[in-house]
Amino acid sequence: MSELLKVPTMAEFMAQGKQPEVLFWVGCAGSFDDRAKKITKAFVKLLNKSNVEFAVLGTEESCTGDPAKRAGNEFLFQMQAVTNIEVMNAYEVKKIVTACPHCFNTIKNEYPELGGKYEVMHHTQFLKTLLDEGRLTIEGGQFKGKRITFHDPCYLGRANNVYEAPRDLIRKLEAELIEMKNCRRNGLCCGAGGAQMFKEPEKGNKDVNVERTEQALDVKPQIIAAGCPFCNTMMTDGVKAKEKESDVAVMDIAELIANAQDL
Amino acid sequence: MNYIPNILFAIALIAGIGYFAKNVKKLIRNIKLGHDVDVSDNKSQRWKNMAMIALGQSKMVRRPIAGFLHVIVYVGFVIINIEVLEIIIDGLFGTHRVFSSIGSLYGVLIGSFEILAALVFISVVIFWLRRNVIKLQRFWKAEMTSWPKNDGNFILYFEMVLMTLFLVMNATDISFQEMNSGNIISQYIAPIFSGLSEGTIHIIERAAWWMHILGVLVFLNYLYFSKHLHILLAFPNTYYGKTRPKGQFDNLEAVTKEVKMMMDPNVDPFAAPPEGAENAVPAKFGASDVQDLSWVSLLNAYTCTECGRCTSECPANQTGKKLSPRKIMMDTRDRLEEVGKNIDANKGEFKPDGKQLLDDYITREELWACTSCNACVEACPVSIDPLSIILDMRRYLVMEQSAAPTELNNMMTNIENNGAPWPYNQMDRLNWKNE
Ligand code: SF4
Ligand code: SF4
Numbered sequence: 001m002s003e004l005l006k007v008p009t010m011a012e013f014m015a016q017g018k019q020p021e022v023l024f025w026v027g028c029a030g031s032f033d034d035r036a037k038k039i040t041k042a043f044v045k046l047l048n049k050s051n052v053e054f055a056v057l058g059t060e061e062s063c064t065g066d067p068a069k070r071a072g073n074e075f076l077f078q079m080q081a082v083t084n085i086e087v088m089n090a091y092e093v094k095k096i097v098t099a100c101p102h103c104f105n106t107i108k109n110e111y112p113e114l115g116g117k118y119e120v121m122h123h124t125q126f127l128k129t130l131l132d133e134g135r136l137t138i139e140g141g142q143f144k145g146k147r148i149t150f151h152d153p154c155y156l157g158r159a160n161n162v163y164e165a166p167r168d169l170i171r172k173l174e175a176e177l178i179e180m181k182n183c184r185r186n187g188l189c190c191g192a193g194g195a196q197m198f199k200e201p202e203k204g205n206k207d208v209n210v211e212r213t214e215q216a217l218d219v220k221p222q223i224i225a226a227g228c229p230f231c232n233t234m235m236t237d238g239v240k241a242k243e244k245e246s247d248v249a250v251m252d253i254a255e256l257i258a259n260a261q262d263l
Numbered sequence: 264m265n266y267i268p269n270i271l272f273a274i275a276l277i278a279g280i281g282y283f284a285k286n287v288k289k290l291i292r293n294i295k296l297g298h299d300v301d302v303s304d305n306k307s308q309r310w311k312n313m314a315m316i317a318l319g320q321s322k323m324v325r326r327p328i329a330g331f332l333h334v335i336v337y338v339g340f341v342i343i344n345i346e347v348l349e350i351i352i353d354g355l356f357g358t359h360r361v362f363s364s365i366g367s368l369y370g371v372l373i374g375s376f377e378i379l380a381a382l383v384f385i386s387v388v389i390f391w392l393r394r395n396v397i398k399l400q401r402f403w404k405a406e407m408t409s410w411p412k413n414d415g416n417f418i419l420y421f422e423m424v425l426m427t428l429f430l431v432m433n434a435t436d437i438s439f440q441e442m443n444s445g446n447i448i449s450q451y452i453a454p455i456f457s458g459l460s461e462g463t464i465h466i467i468e469r470a471a472w473w474m475h476i477l478g479v480l481v482f483l484n485y486l487y488f489s490k491h492l493h494i495l496l497a498f499p500n501t502y503y504g505k506t507r508p509k510g511q512f513d514n515l516e517a518v519t520k521e522v523k524m525m526m527d528p529n530v531d532p533f534a535a536p537p538e539g540a541e542n543a544v545p546a547k548f549g550a551s552d553v554q555d556l557s558w559v560s561l562l563n564a565y566t567c568t569e570c571g572r573c574t575s576e577c578p579a580n581q582t583g584k585k586l587s588p589r590k591i592m593m594d595t596r597d598r599l600e601e602v603g604k605n606i607d608a609n610k611g612e613f614k615p616d617g618k619q620l621l622d623d624y625i626t627r628e629e630l631w632a633c634t635s636c637n638a639c640v641e642a643c644p645v646s647i648d649p650l651s652i653i654l655d656m657r658r659y660l661v662m663e664q665s666a667a668p669t670e671l672n673n674m675m676t677n678i679e680n681n682g683a684p685w686p687y688n689q690m691d692r693l694n695w696k697n698e
Contacts, residue, residue, distance in 0.1 A: 007696045026692070028683040037695040058693040062682030070635045071671050072549065072657030074515045076678060078522040086526075109511035114519065154636040159510025185641050189578040194635030198674040198684055202632040205583030212578075 005044050009058040010091045020055040022126070023088070025098035025107065028063050029229035035236065036229035042258040043099050043123050049263060050135045054097070060087050064106040071195040078114065081106075085116035099123040099254060101155035101228045102193075108160070122156055124166040124227050124253050131172065140174035141260035148175045148256075149221040151212065151235060152187030153228035166227050166253050173260055175223075180215045188212050190234035197230050213238025217248065224250045272354035272476075279480030286487040290565060293603040297558030305506040312646065317501040322644040326572070329393075332386040336422070339383035340494070343376050343429065350476050360439065370444030377433065377448040384426040391419045401571030404580075406590040411490070411569055418491050425478050432471035435464045496566040497645045503559050504646030509637045512654060515548065549658025552619040553599045556655055563647040564595035573639035573649060579632040586632040588639035588649035594624035595652060621656055630656050631668060 013020050024047065029036040047054050065080030084107075088096075096118045098104050108120035121129075130136035148170050156162045163184045170177045182188040191201070191208025201207055213235055216224050224239070226232040229252075236250045251259075302309075315321045320337060324330030349362045363369045394402045394415060402415065433439055434452035446453070456464050486492050493500075550556050553564075573588040574580050580587050598620045606613050621627075633653045640648050660666045667675070674684045682689040 005696055007693070009693070026695075028685070031692045031695060032683060032685055032687045037698065040695055056693065059690050061692055062689060063678045063684060065678070067684050068675050068678055069512060070654070070657075071667060071675065072654065072659075072661035073667075073675050074518045074548065074658055075522065075662060076675055078514065078518050079525075080678065080682070082522055082526055105508075105510040109508050110514060113514050154634070154638075155510050158637045158641050160508050186576070186638075188581075189634045189636035189638065191578060191634060194633050195671055195674065196634050199631070199668050199670040201582075202579070202584045202586070202628050204579070204632075208578045208582050208634065211582050 005041060006048050007044055008055045010055045010060070010093075011058070013055050014091060019092065019094075021053045022095045022097050022121075023091075023093045024054045024056050025064075025096050025100075025103050026056055026061060027098055027100035027103045027229070029233075030099055031061070033229060033233070035233060039099055039229060039232070039252040039254055042252065042263070043254040045258050045263040046127065046130075046136065046254060049261075050130050052130070052135070057087065057091075064103045066102040066106045067195045067198060069106070069110070070193070077110075081111055081114050081116070085111060085114055088116060088118070093118055095119045095121070097121045097123055097126040099227075099229065099252070101153040101159075102230070105155040105159050122162060122165070122227065124156075124169055125162060127254065127257065128165040128168055131169070136257075138169065138172040138257055139260055140172075141262070143173040143175045143223070143256060143260050146173075146175045146223060147178055147219075147221045148173070148223045148225050149178050149180055149216055149219050150183070150225045150227075150253075151180070151190065151216060151231055152184060153226070153231050154187065154189050154193050156227055157187050158185055166225070169253050169257060170225055173256060178219045178221060180219055182215060188215060190228075190231040190238075192230035192234045197233075207238075207241075209234035209238040210241050213242055217242060217244060221248060223256070224248060225253055225256060226250060227253055266357075269355060269357050275477060275480060276351065276354070279477075279483060283483050283487070286484070289603060289607075290487065290492075292606075293599050294558050294561045294565065296554050296599070296602065297556050297561040298554075300557040300559055302503050302559065308506050309502045309504075312504060312506070313498055313502040316504075316644070316646055317497040320644075322646075325644075329570075332389055335379075335382050335386045336390075337494075339379035339386075340422075342379055343383075345372070346376050346429070347476070347479055350472070354476060360436075363439075363442070367444065370442070373433070373439075373445035374447045377430065377445065380426045380429050381448045384423060387419050387422045387426070391416065391423075394419075401575045404571060404574060404587060404589070406587055406593055407569070407571070411593065414489050414491075415569065417485075418489060421478070421482050421485070425475060425482065428471045428475040428478060432468060432475055435468035435471060437461065437464060437468075490567065490569040493566050493568040493645060496562065500562055500566040501646045503562060505640070505648050505651075509640055512651075515658070517548065547659065548662040549660070550652070550655035551621040551659045551663070553595060553602055554613075555659070556595070556652060560595065560648070560652050560655070561599055563649075563652075564592050564599060566645055567592040567596065567647055568645065569593060570644065572642040572644060573647070576638040576642040578634055578636055578638065584629075584632040585626065586629040588653075591625060591629070591649045591652055592647060595620065598624050621659065625656065627660065627666070630660065 010023065026040055030040040062084055063080055064084065065077035068080065069077035096107060101122060104120055104122045107116065107118065127136060131138060150166055150170060152163065167177060188211065189208060190212050224235050226235055232250055232252060239245050239248050239250055320330065320334050323333050349360065352361050353359060393399050430449050430452055433446060433449035435456055440446055440450065440453050456467065486495065547555065553561060569589060571589050577586065577588055602613060605616055630653055635650060637650060640650055677684050677686050681687060
C-alpha cells in the first residue's frame with residue numbers, strides 16, 4: 001500500500017474537542033476477516049478521497065450482537081448493545097455509516113429502543129449521497145462495459161428495503177448491470193445470515209451459497225458485486241466450488257469504485 | 264299454508280350459524296393463549312395493509328397465474344354471497360326471489376352472479392389441475408400429505424358443487440327462466456332439463472336450492488377445521504402483521520430489565536426483589552410451546568393458507584434442508600388445536616400432556632437451518648411471519664436450555680470474551696489500518 005490511510009478515532013476527535021461528520025462502524029468482519037479488511041480499506045480510501053471527516057471507534061468498538069440475537073441469545077445481544085450504546089452516546093454520535101448490512105440493521109432498528117438513536121447508513125447509501133452532493137466522482141475505469149450482477153444482501157434489501165443505492169453506483173461505473181433470476185425483494189440468501197456463518201449447515205442436498213452462486217453464474221457475469229462482508233465470503237466460496245475463480249470475481253461495491261479510480 | 268319448510272330452514276340456519284359461532288369463540292380463546300403484544304402502533308399503516316393485502320390481494324398477484332385465478336374466486340365468492348341473503352329471506356318467509364321486485368336491476372345482478380359462478384367454477388377446476396395433475400412442487404412437499412392434501416381438494420370440490428347448484432337452481436327455476444333476464448349462463452343449462460315434467464323440474468329446483476344453502480352452511484362450519492379459515496382471518500392478520508422493518512426483531516423486555524440492572528452500579532444485586540417482582544419476570548425466555556408465542560403468531564397459524572409460497576422461497580428448503588416455514592405454521596396450529604382440545608376436556612384448564620411444540624412438532628434441526636433471510640415473510644400473501652416463531656424457539660433453546668450447536672456456543676463465547684464472533688483480541692480491532 002503506497003499512501004497511508006487516514007483513520008482517526010473518536011477518542012482523537014474528542015481530545016481535540018471536535019466532532020466528526022460521521023462514525024464509520026467497521027464491524028467484526030471488517031476489522032478481522034482478511035477479505036473484509038480489504039473492503040474496509042477501499043471504503044476508507046473513498047472517504048479520504050472525498051475529504052469526509054470520519055472517525056472509527058477502534059478498540060472501543062465491539063460486536064453489535066447481531067449473530068447472538070439471531071442465534072437466540074437475547075441476553076448477550078442486549079449486553080453488547082447496551083455497552084456499544086454507552087460508548088457511542090458518550091461520544092455524542094449522531095450519524096453512523098457501516099459496510100456491513102447486519103451492523104446496519106441492528107444499530108438502525110434494534111438499538112433505538114435500548115437508548116441508541118442514530119442516523120444509520122449503509123456504505124452504498126453514503127457513497128450515493130457523496131456522489132449526489134458532488135463530493136465523490138465515479139469513473140468507469142477498468143469496469144466500463146463489464147458485466148456485473150449485484151447480489152442483494154438480505155439485511156439490506158428485504159430487511160430494510162434498500163435496493164437502489166448499490167445499483168445506482170454500479171451504473172455509474174458505466175458497467176452493464178445484469179439481474180439474477182432472484183433479485184431485489186426476491187433475492188436469494190447467500191446462506192450466511194441468522195448466525196449460519198458460524199456453523200456447519202444442516203443436512204441437505206446442496207449448500208445455499210452454491211445455489212445462489214449458480215443463479216449468479218447463470219447470467220454470465222464477469223463480476224459478482226456484493227454489499228456485505230458475509231455475502232462476499234459465501235459467494236467467493238461458491239465461485240470456488242464451481243471452479244470459476246479465474247473468470248468471475250466477487251467484489252464489494254466500495255472496492256469497485258475505489259479500484260475504478262486506481263485508489 | 265305449510266310452514267314446515269320455513270321452520271326447517273330456520274332450524275338449519277340457527278344450527279349452522281350457532282355451531283360456527285361456538286367454534287369462533289373457541290378460536291378466539293385459543294389465540295388468546297398467546298402472550299400479549301402491543302399492536303396499537305402505526306394504525307394508518309395497518310389499515311392500509313389490510314386494504315391492500317387482504318382486500319386488494321396485492322401480494323397474491325405477485326404470482327400472476329395463481330393470483331389472477333384467486334382474485335376471480337375471491338370476488339366471485341364475496342359477490343355471490345349477496346344472493347345468499349336473498350335465499351335466507353326466501354327461506355325464512357316463504358317468499359320466492361324476494362329481490363326480483365326491484366325490477367331490471369335484478370336481472371343485471373343475477374346475471375353477473377351467474378357469470379361469476381361460471382368463472383369461479385373454471386378457476387377452481389384449474390386450481391384442482393395445478394394441484395393434482397400438473398402437481399406443482401409446492402403442493403407436494405413433505406408436510407402436504409393426508410389431511411392438508413385432502414383439505415386443499417375438499418375445498419375445491421365444495422366450491423365446484425356450490426357453483427353448480429347455484430346455476431342448476433337458476434336453470435330449473437321456470438318463472439326465472441321465463442323472465443329471461445339475468446339467466447345469462449343458466450339459459451344454456453336449462454335445455455338439459457327440458458324433457459322433464461314441470462313438476463320434476465320444480466323438485467330439482469327445490470332440491471338445488473336446499474342443497475345450495477345447506478352446502479353454504481356446512482362450508483361455513485368446515486372453515487374452522489380447514490386452511491380455508493383464511494377467508495376470514497386474512498383481514499385481522501394483515502392488520503396485525505408486522506409493520507416494522509422486516510429485519511427488526513423485538514427486544515425482549517424482560518431481558519432489557521435484567522441487563523439494565525446488571526449494568527447499573529447503583530443496584531445491589533443481593534437486595535431482596537421488590538414485592539411482586541417475581542411475577543414481572545416471565546416464567547421462561549423464548550418459546551417451547553404455543554402458549555409462549557405471541558397471540559399474533561397464533562393468529563398467523565390459524566390464518567395460514569398452506570399455499571407454500573414461503574417454503575418455495577426458503578433457501579434452506581430449496582437446498583434440501585428439513586426446514587419449511589409452512590410446516591412451522593401448520594405445526595403451530597396443530598399443537599394449538601391440541602392444547603385447545605385439552606382445555607375443553609379438562610374444564611377450562613390446560614392439563615400438561617407431556618408434549619410441546621418443540622421436538623414433538625418442530626425439531627431443532629429445522630430451527631437451526633434458518634438463515635433469518637425473511638424470504639418467507641416477503642412471500643406470504645397474508646402477512647404471516649414464520650421467522651418470529653423460529654426466533655422465539657431458538658431463544659428458548661439458547662437461554663433456557665443452553666442447547667445451541669457447539670459452533671454457535673463458541674461464537675457466543677467469543678463475543679462475550681473479546682467482543683467479536685471470532686477469537687481475536689478486541690485490542691487488535693484497528694490493526695487493519697497499518698497492515
Ligand atoms: S427466514 Fe428462515 S424460514 Fe424464512 S425463508 Fe429464510 S431461511 Fe427459510
Ligand atoms: S405462511 Fe403464508 S406463504 Fe406460507 S403457506 Fe402459510 S399462507 Fe402460504
